[in-house]
Amino acid sequence: MHLAYPAVLAALLFCVGLYGVLARRNAILVLMSVELMLNAVNLNLVAFDVWLRDALHSGQALTLFTIAIAAAEIGIGLAIVLAVYRNRGSSAVDELRDTAEGPDDPDDDAEGVAAEEPAPAQKAEAAA
Amino acid sequence: MTLAAAAATAANAPLTAAANAPLAANAPQGFLSPTGVEIAFLLVGLVTLGSAIVTVTTKQLVHAALWLVATLGGLAVEYLLLTAEFIAWVQVLIYVGSVVVLLLFGLMLTRAPIGRSPDADSGNRPVALAVAVLAAGSLVWVVVDAFRTTWIDLDRAADEAQGSTAVTGKFLFRHWVLPFEALSVLLLAALVGAIVLSRRNARMTRLNDTPGDPRTPGDPRTPGDPRTPGDPRTPGATGTLGKPRPPGATRTSGDTRTSGNPRTNGAPSDAPSDKEQR
Numbered sequence: 001m002h003l004a005y006p007a008v009l010a011a012l013l014f015c016v017g018l019y020g021v022l023a024r025r026n027a028i029l030v031l032m033s034v035e036l037m038l039n040a041v042n043l044n045l046v047a048f049d050v051w052l053r054d055a056l057h058s059g060q061a062l063t064l065f066t067i068a069i070a071a072a073e074i075g076i077g078l079a080i081v082l083a084v085y086r087n088r089g090s091s092a093v094d095e096l097r098d099t100a101e102g103p104d105d106p107d108d109d110a111e112g113v114a115a116e117e118p119a120p121a122q123k124a125e126a127a128a
Numbered sequence: 129m130t131l132a133a134a135a136a137t138a139a140n141a142p143l144t145a146a147a148n149a150p151l152a153a154n155a156p157q158g159f160l161s162p163t164g165v166e167i168a169f170l171l172v173g174l175v176t177l178g179s180a181i182v183t184v185t186t187k188q189l190v191h192a193a194l195w196l197v198a199t200l201g202g203l204a205v206e207y208l209l210l211t212a213e214f215i216a217w218v219q220v221l222i223y224v225g226s227v228v229v230l231l232l233f234g235l236m237l238t239r240a241p242i243g244r245s246p247d248a249d250s251g252n253r254p255v256a257l258a259v260a261v262l263a264a265g266s267l268v269w270v271v272v273d274a275f276r277t278t279w280i281d282l283d284r285a286a287d288e289a290q291g292s293t294a295v296t297g298k299f300l301f302r303h304w305v306l307p308f309e310a311l312s313v314l315l316l317a318a319l320v321g322a323i324v325l326s327r328r329n330a331r332m333t334r335l336n337d338t339p340g341d342p343r344t345p346g347d348p349r350t351p352g353d354p355r356t357p358g359d360p361r362t363p364g365a366t367g368t369l370g371k372p373r374p375p376g377a378t379r380t381s382g383d384t385r386t387s388g389n390p391r392t393n394g395a396p397s398d399a400p401s402d403k404e405q406r
Contacts, residue, residue, distance in 0.1 A: 001166050003278040007271040009173040013180055015264035020184030022256030023249050028234045032196050036180055039203050046212045050290060051280045057299040063215050067222050068311050072318030074227050078234040079325035085238045094250045
C-alpha cells in the first residue's frame, strides 16, 4: 500500500479537527474535535509502524498509550465542562471571558464587576 | 532535489536492501494502479473524512456525537486494513464504546438542545476555515512530497502478524512495561481527578457560603440547578455570568419572607434563618 494514503488521510483528519477546535462554540464539541485530532495522530503512528516494522513496535505502543491518555483527557475535560456548566449555566467557550483582558469586551468586564461588587457589600450588611 | 533523492532511494532500494531493509519500496507497485487494499482504504477513508467533516459542521449537537461514531469506526477499519488488529479492537472498545458514550452523557448533562442550534459555531468560523485549509494544504503537500515513493509491505506485515494480540502483548510487556505502568498511574490520577472535580463544587460552594453569608445556603442550589439559568444558548446568556450572585442579592435585600425558602431546603440553613428571624 502506498504510504501516502494513510498519511494524507491523517493530515486531512487532523485539519478537520483543527477547524472544529477553532470554530465550535460548545465545549463538548471542542472536545470531540480534539478527539479527531488525536485519532489522526493515531492513524499516522499505526501507518508508520507498519511501514518501519521496528522491533520495539513504537508506533503501536504509542498508539495504545495515546488512546489511554485520550480516555483520561476526555474524562477530565468533561468533568471540567460539567463544573463550568454548573457554575455558569453555559458551556460555550466564548462566553467564559473572566480572565480576558482588553478593550474589546467592555460589556463583559463591566457586567462582571457589577455582578461581583454588590455581593460583598450585601454580605457585610447581612453580617451586620 | 527532493524528487531526485526520492527517486534515487526508490531505485536503490530494490537493489541494495530489498531483502532485509524494512524501508524498501516495492518497485512493481505503481501509484496509478492501486491494489484492492488501497481502493478499500481509499473508500473507507472517504467515508471517515466525510463523517469527520459532518461532525465538525453539523448544527445538531447529538448528531455530531453520532457522526463521531462513524468516524472512529471508519478509523478502526483503517487500522484493520493496516494489519493492526489489536489497535482496531481497542479503538472500537474504548473510543466507540466509552468515549462517545461519555460525550453523549456530557451533552445530556449540559442540557444540549436536541434540535438544531443555530449558534453551534462561534464567530471566528471564517478564520478557522482559513487556518484549517491552509494547514491541510501545506500538510498534504509536504506529506505527499515526502512519501511519494514509499510503499508499505502489507503482505509481509500480515504474514508476520505484526498487529496481532500475541505480538502486541509481547512488545508491550517486554519493552514497554514501565510506560505502561506509568500510564496506569496516570489513569488512576485522572479517575480521581474527575471524581474530585465533579464533587468539589457543591461542597466548596456550601463551605464558602455558609460562614460568609448565612442567608444564602440556598444559593448553591441556584447555580447548581441547570434549569434556573435557562437555556445557555439564548442571546442573553452572557447575563448568566453574573447569575450565581443576583439570587443572593435579591435574597439579602432584608426581608425574611424570602429567607423562608432556603430554610426548607436543608438542615444547614436552619440555624442561620432562625437567628435571622429573631
